Amino acid sequence: MESSPLKNESVTPRPRTEGRNRTVTRYVTGFTPLAVLSVLLIAAFIMMNAAAQNSALFGRLYSVLLLVNILGVVLLIALILLNLFHFAEQYRARVVGTRLTLRLLVMFVVLAVVPVSVVFYFSIQALNRGIDNWFDVRIERALDDALLLGRTALDAQRQDLVKTAQEIAVELETLPVRQKPGADPSELSLLNALREQYSITELTLFTQDRRILASSSEASLEAGSLVPDRPSDAMIAQVRQGLTYSNLDAIGKAGLRLRVVVPVQARDVGAPLRVLQVLQALPPRYAKLGESVQSAFAEYEKLVYLRGPLKFGFTLTLSLIALLTLLIAVWAAIFFARRLATPIRELAEATHAVAQGDYQKQIPVTSHDEIGILVESFNDMTHRIHRAQVQSKRSQQEAEIQRAYLETVLGHLSSGVLTFNQRLLLRTHNPAAAQILGADLRAGERKPLAWLAENYPALQPLIEAVEQAAAAGQDEWQVQIQLSVNNHRRTLMLRGTSLPSWREKRGGYVVVFDDITTLIQAQREAAWGEVARRMAHEIKNPLTPIKLSAERIRHKYLRQVPEDERAALERATRTIIEQVDSLKTMVNDFSEYARSAQMQSRPVDLNDLIHDVVELYKNSRGGAGVVPLHRGSKTGKGKTTRAVTTKLDLDENLPRIPADPGRLRQVLHNLLLNARDALTNSPRPVIRLGTRLVGENNHRSVELTVQDNGPGFPDALLARLYEPYVTHKEKGTGLGLAIVKRIVEEHGGTIRAYNLKEGGACIIIRLPVSAAVGAAESPAVSNPARGETQA
Amino acid sequence: MRNCAKIKWYRWTAAALALAGLGNALADFKVTEMQPRFVEQSLVLTGNLELGLNAKVEEALAKGIPLEVVIEVNLYRERRFLWDRKTADWTLHRRIQYHALTGQYLVNTMEPEVESGDSLLTLQEALKQLGALNGVALKLEEPATPDAVHSVDLRVSLDIEALPTPLRPVAYTSFTWHLNSGWSTWKVAP
Numbered sequence: 001m002e003s004s005p006l007k008n009e010s011v012t013p014r015p016r017t018e019g020r021n022r023t024v025t026r027y028v029t030g031f032t033p034l035a036v037l038s039v040l041l042i043a044a045f046i047m048m049n050a051a052a053q054n055s056a057l058f059g060r061l062y063s064v065l066l067l068v069n070i071l072g073v074v075l076l077i078a079l080i081l082l083n084l085f086h087f088a089e090q091y092r093a094r095v096v097g098t099r100l101t102l103r104l105l106v107m108f109v110v111l112a113v114v115p116v117s118v119v120f121y122f123s124i125q126a127l128n129r130g131i132d133n134w135f136d137v138r139i140e141r142a143l144d145d146a147l148l149l150g151r152t153a154l155d156a157q158r159q160d161l162v163k164t165a166q167e168i169a170v171e172l173e174t175l176p177v178r179q180k181p182g183a184d185p186s187e188l189s190l191l192n193a194l195r196e197q198y199s200i201t202e203l204t205l206f207t208q209d210r211r212i213l214a215s216s217s218e219a220s221l222e223a224g225s226l227v228p229d230r231p232s233d234a235m236i237a238q239v240r241q242g243l244t245y246s247n248l249d250a251i252g253k254a255g256l257r258l259r260v261v262v263p264v265q266a267r268d269v270g271a272p273l274r275v276l277q278v279l280q281a282l283p284p285r286y287a288k289l290g291e292s293v294q295s296a297f298a299e300y301e302k303l304v305y306l307r308g309p310l311k312f313g314f315t316l317t318l319s320l321i322a323l324l325t326l327l328i329a330v331w332a333a334i335f336f337a338r339r340l341a342t343p344i345r346e347l348a349e350a351t352h353a354v355a356q357g358d359y360q361k362q363i364p365v366t367s368h369d370e371i372g373i374l375v376e377s378f379n380d381m382t383h384r385i386h387r388a389q390v391q392s393k394r395s396q397q398e399a400e401i402q403r404a405y406l407e408t409v410l411g412h413l414s415s416g417v418l419t420f421n422q423r424l425l426l427r428t429h430n431p432a433a434a435q436i437l438g439a440d441l442r443a444g445e446r447k448p449l450a451w452l453a454e455n456y457p458a459l460q461p462l463i464e465a466v467e468q469a470a471a472a473g474q475d476e477w478q479v480q481i482q483l484s485v486n487n488h489r490r491t492l493m494l495r496g497t498s499l500p501s502w503r504e505k506r507g508g509y510v511v512v513f514d515d516i517t518t519l520i521q522a523q524r525e526a527a528w529g530e531v532a533r534r535m536a537h538e539i540k541n542p543l544t545p546i547k548l549s550a551e552r553i554r555h556k557y558l559r560q561v562p563e564d565e566r567a568a569l570e571r572a573t574r575t576i577i578e579q580v581d582s583l584k585t586m587v588n589d590f591s592e593y594a595r596s597a598q599m600q601s602r603p604v605d606l607n608d609l610i611h612d613v614v615e616l617y618k619n620s621r622g623g624a625g626v627v628p629l630h631r632g633s634k635t636g637k638g639k640t641t642r643a644v645t646t647k648l649d650l651d652e653n654l655p656r657i658p659a660d661p662g663r664l665r666q667v668l669h670n671l672l673l674n675a676r677d678a679l680t681n682s683p684r685p686v687i688r689l690g691t692r693l694v695g696e697n698n699h700r701s702v703e704l705t706v707q708d709n710g711p712g713f714p715d716a717l718l719a720r721l722y723e724p725y726v727t728h729k730e731k732g733t734g735l736g737l738a739i740v741k742r743i744v745e746e747h748g749g750t751i752r753a754y755n756l757k758e759g760g761a762c763i764i765i766r767l768p769v770s771a772a773v774g775a776a777e778s779p780a781v782s783n784p785a786r787g788e789t790q791a
Numbered sequence: 792m793r794n795c796a797k798i799k800w801y802r803w804t805a806a807a808l809a810l811a812g813l814g815n816a817l818a819d820f821k822v823t824e825m826q827p828r829f830v831e832q833s834l835v836l837t838g839n840l841e842l843g844l845n846a847k848v849e850e851a852l853a854k855g856i857p858l859e860v861v862i863e864v865n866l867y868r869e870r871r872f873l874w875d876r877k878t879a880d881w882t883l884h885r886r887i888q889y890h891a892l893t894g895q896y897l898v899n900t901m902e903p904e905v906e907s908g909d910s911l912l913t914l915q916e917a918l919k920q921l922g923a924l925n926g927v928a929l930k931l932e933e934p935a936t937p938d939a940v941h942s943v944d945l946r947v948s949l950d951i952e953a954l955p956t957p958l959r960p961v962a963y964t965s966f967t968w969h970l971n972s973g974w975s976t977w978k979v980a981p
Contacts, residue, residue, distance in 0.1 A: 062956045062959055063951075063952060063959050063960075063963065066959075066960060147891060147892060150892055151892065154892075234916075247893075247895075247912070248892075248893045249893065249895070249910050250890040250892070250893045250895055250897055250910045251910070256892075256893070290892055291892075293892060294890065294891055294892035297855075297891050297892070298855035298889075298890075298891055299855070301854045301855045301891065302854060302855040302856055302955070304854065305850070305851060305854035305855070305856060306856075306955060306957050306958060308961075309957040309958045309960070309961040310957040312957075312960060312961055313956070313957040313959075313960050313961075316960055
């Protein structure tokens with residue numbers, strides 16, 4: 001089957017007018033009109049043929065029948081042309097089945113035309129020869145001779161009658177001449193006597209002006225006509241000249257009669273001429289023979305004359321019949337070719353429809369032959385395909401639903417999920433995975449692990465873990481790894497499982513991982529909190545008696561001990577007291593760290609608070625604009641005091657935030673002290689404090705930035721920056737940032753710290769403007785950072 | 792191009808019409824004289840029809856083919872503001888035939904009876920006889936309105952349908968056989 005564009009006429013719904021057009025087309029090109037027309041034409045031809053043979057019944061209708069037939073043939077031609085035109089349109093439109101129809105059509109037409117043409121040719125020949133054979137020269141001569149013989153015989157009769165008439169005229173000359181017509185018994189009796197004597201049918205005596213003087217006739221002559229037949233003016237004129245007129249008259253069905261008109265001379269001088277007309281009916285035998293010869297000759301002559309028209313008529317009839325036969329054959333060819341090709345065309349259209357995806361296509365079964373069986377098989381096939389397709393679609397939908405379900409579940413998981421195929425190409429991932437790993441995993445789909453390693457070197461531990469597990473062929477595995485994503489250390493717990501295999505092939509792997517950094521940190525913080533609480537409880541209590549005891553010893557025994565030992569005692573007790581104070585300070589710090597949150601929240605203007613704290617330091621040490629923060633050594637070694645410049649960059653439109661001002665003051669205090677300590681060795685120490693409003697609508701926060709231009713946080717401490725007792729300072733407790741973080745989290749805020757590119761550390765704290773206090777957000781880590789410091 | 796085709800078409804038509812006209816002029820039927828008048832309950836026609844035959848038709852007649860002429864008569868009552876009203880119509884048939892044995896032409900006027908006829912020696916006489924309307928009385932179903940003006944439309948033509956069947960197709964398709972006087976109008980004498 002050629003892949004030609006198909007005209008699908010049956011499927012598309014059509015407007016009403018088009019439907020009407022189709023109905024008209026069906027009436028014009030369908031079976032019924034042509035069949036009816038053909039039958040009518042055949043009947044008309046039969047009648048015309050009968051008429052041509054001089055049938056009395058159809059003779060009168062011949063012309064009408066001929067016209068009807070010609071019109072019928074023209075109509076038939078028009079209908080067939082319409083059919084052919086319709087077919088040609090379909091052929092041009094490459095409607096399926098038209099080529100087959102054309103082939104069948106040509107075959108049928110050839111099969112019909114050739115024999116009909118042959119028969120027509122020979123029929124015409126036979127007809128012409130047959131008509132010509134009717135005529136023979138000998139018959140023609142015989143008829144001519146018969147006619148001549150008849151004329152001769154009748155001529156002899158005529159001559160006899162002329163002689164008789166002249167004799168009667170001579171006898172009538174004796175009659176006296178009368179000018180007035182009327183019954184004269186003597187004339188009548190003479191005429192009667194003469195008529196009987198000569199056995200004449202009718203004797204009439206006329207005046208010159210054709211008035212009847214007397215007449216005698218047989219009763220049987222021309223029954224119904226009482227008036228004698230008058231001679232014409234031409235006859236009278238001939239008689240006036242003394243000549244005799246004689247002729248054989250044909251009188252329609254009455255047969256033939258002889259007419260002789262002779263002058264009757266008057267004996268009297270000057271008397272007018274009279275005219276005698278003698279009519280003599282031919283004897284029946286003569287009349288019959290003469291009529292027979294006449295009719296035979298006339299018929300033959302007529303036939304000879306009609307030979308041409310007869311041939312023309314028969315040829316016309318035969319041609320029309322041949323044409324009709326041909327047209328009916330062509331029409332039948334069109335009809336049957338279409339009928340044969342229709343199921344094949346439908347089948348082809350349906351096959352095309354199936355190829356286009358219409359599996360519901362069904363073809364009406366119109367026959368029970370081989371094509372019918374084929375159509376039934378086709379219908380069965382499409383039915384099965386349709387059923388299979390429906391099932392497949394249903395399965396696909398179910399799979400889609402499952403996939404959507406899985407995607408939703410995966411999308412809302414806080415754990416990261418990655419799946420790999422057996423060649424360790426990344427297949428799927430969820431948003432949490434991308435967020436935890438800080439990588440654009442969408443770009444890495446269908447890419448190998450090497451691509452991830454190349455583009456995200458920080459994920460190397462993860463990649464190695466997966467590769468090792470895959471290489472080992474472990475079905476279930478679990479490992480904890482450390483990643484440094486965007487300079488932020490993260491601890492991930494990886495759990496891997498191999499996917500079910502299919503057809504002896506491994507099904508790949510799914511790796512689920514959780515960011516347990518916060519968890520570990522919280523665990524550590526909880527442990528440290530407990531340690532701090534116990535330390536505060538266990539150590540602080542004995543410190544007061546120790547200090548009091550040391551002061552008592554000093555007070556009581558300092559003056560009692562010898563002079564040389566007094567200094568030693570004084571130094572010892574002072575050391576004890578100082579160390580106890582130092583211990584107390586440390587224990588207080590721990591106590592502060594371990595103390596549970598008891599916030600007294602109220603609207604606080606952070607800028608005011610900053611001003612207060614900075615002012616406090618300024619007032620305590622003096623110097624406008626410059627906060628001479630210094631960490632003076634109490635050892636008295638004369639350490640150089642450096643003025644630390646404090647620069648404020650505060651947002652004047654900062655809203656108030658719900659906070660405990662005392663605890664925020666502690667935060668500022670801790671941060672300033674940390675900065676000051678970090679700037680101990682800086683040549684031009686500067687601390688920058690800034691505030692601004694970030695976020696929109698309900699997620700607005702106040703951001704506090706504290707920067708210094710010191711050495712920054714050591715890299716080694718970045719991971720444990722906020723853990724208690726983590727410090728790089730000689731005398732630090734390591735609780736400063738831990739307390740800051742706790743207070744910030746108590747306020748529902750976040751803290752992050754990083755090293756600046758140009759040197760120095762930066763701590764950014766964000767406190768929500770309206771958020772519920774205590775609802776701690778997860779620490780923001782996505783901003784670029786160079787490292788974390790520890791307090 | 793199209794105009795040329797049109798002109799050609801017109802030319803051909805004109806030529807055909809001219810030929811037909813020429814044929815009619817040479818031999819055709821004509822109503823030369825007619826004097827219709829009312830006599831009692833009849834319309835009486837007196838006049839002459841000139842019946843000219845062409846060679847082809849004469850030959851057919853000589854070969855024994857009977858010819859029939861049809862005389863169609865329509866009687867109209869004239870009206871001043873409306874078209875004339877046809878009050879009656881008649882169709883007369885007359886036949887001429889050659890009688891080979893006697894060498895005469897038999898003219899049957901079918902008046903007053905069907906078989907009435909004359910036999911004439913020459914064709915001219917026969918045609919004259921055939922075309923002679925000597926007081927042919929046509930019966931009126933209703934008497935004519937006395938004061939009204941009447942007219943008679945008359946046409947004489949060769950009846951092709953009366954020809955032998957084989958000759959009819961030829962006659963219908965040939966101008967030679969279309970002998971027709973066309974309608975002529977004659978006032979009825981009051």
